[in-house]
Amino acid sequence: MFVQAPESIQFSSELDDFIEEWKNRPGNLIMVLHRVQEEFGYIPRAAAIEVAHRLGVNLAKIYGVITFYHFFKLTKPGRNKIQVCMGTACYLKKGEDLINELENILGVGLNTVTDDGEFSMEAVRCVGCCGLAPVLMVGKDVFGKVTKAQLPEIVAKYRKA
Ligand code: FES
Numbered sequence: 147m148f149v150q151a152p153e154s155i156q157f158s159s160e161l162d163d164f165i166e167e168w169k170n171r172p173g174n175l176i177m178v179l180h181r182v183q184e185e186f187g188y189i190p191r192a193a194a195i196e197v198a199h200r201l202g203v204n205l206a207k208i209y210g211v212i213t214f215y216h217f218f219k220l221t222k223p224g225r226n227k228i229q230v231c232m233g234t235a236c237y238l239k240k241g242e243d244l245i246n247e248l249e250n251i252l253g254v255g256l257n258t259v260t261d262d263g264e265f266s267m268e269a270v271r272c273v274g275c276c277g278l279a280p281v282l283m284v285g286k287d288v289f290g291k292v293t294k295a296q297l298p299e300i301v302a303k304y305r306k307a
Pocket of ligand 1: 236237271273274277281
């Protein structure tokens with residue numbers, strides 16, 4: 147059974163064009179979901195329903211894909227997304243200590259958003275710069291050889307004044 151399109155979500159014209167271009171190609175669902183997540187930072191339910199409608203696939207199939215691939219998020223991340231690398235090199239360089247300290251500073255744990263919506267934090271696999279371990283990213287900015295002592299300053303840099 148296919149679902150009705152919701153009226154409450156607006157896609158950018160770029161996303162509209164992308165879906166139109168990929169609509170009939172094999173493997174389109176994952177490509178489209180990637181673009182949706184790029185646009186919203188996660189997959190809002192209304193967007194999943196809209197994608198189901200436009201691609202003519204069952205909503206259950208979409209949620210099957212979203213929940214199978216850890217890359218896809220079902221909840222909105224903070225305005226600043228902090229990713230702490232927990233790949234082998236970073237783990238060995240005590241990346242976990244960074245997570246614990248960030249939990250103290252932010253007052254939230256992994257995969258949670260601060261009350262003001264400013265920050266969310268997640269542990270990720272190798273981000274590809276192991277020589278800089280331990281590594282964390284805030285949005286697209288990369289911080290290497292991070293110490294616990296540097297964390298308050300890094301967080302303050304991104305907190306809205
Ligand atoms: S393990 Fe952290 S960057 Fe590779």
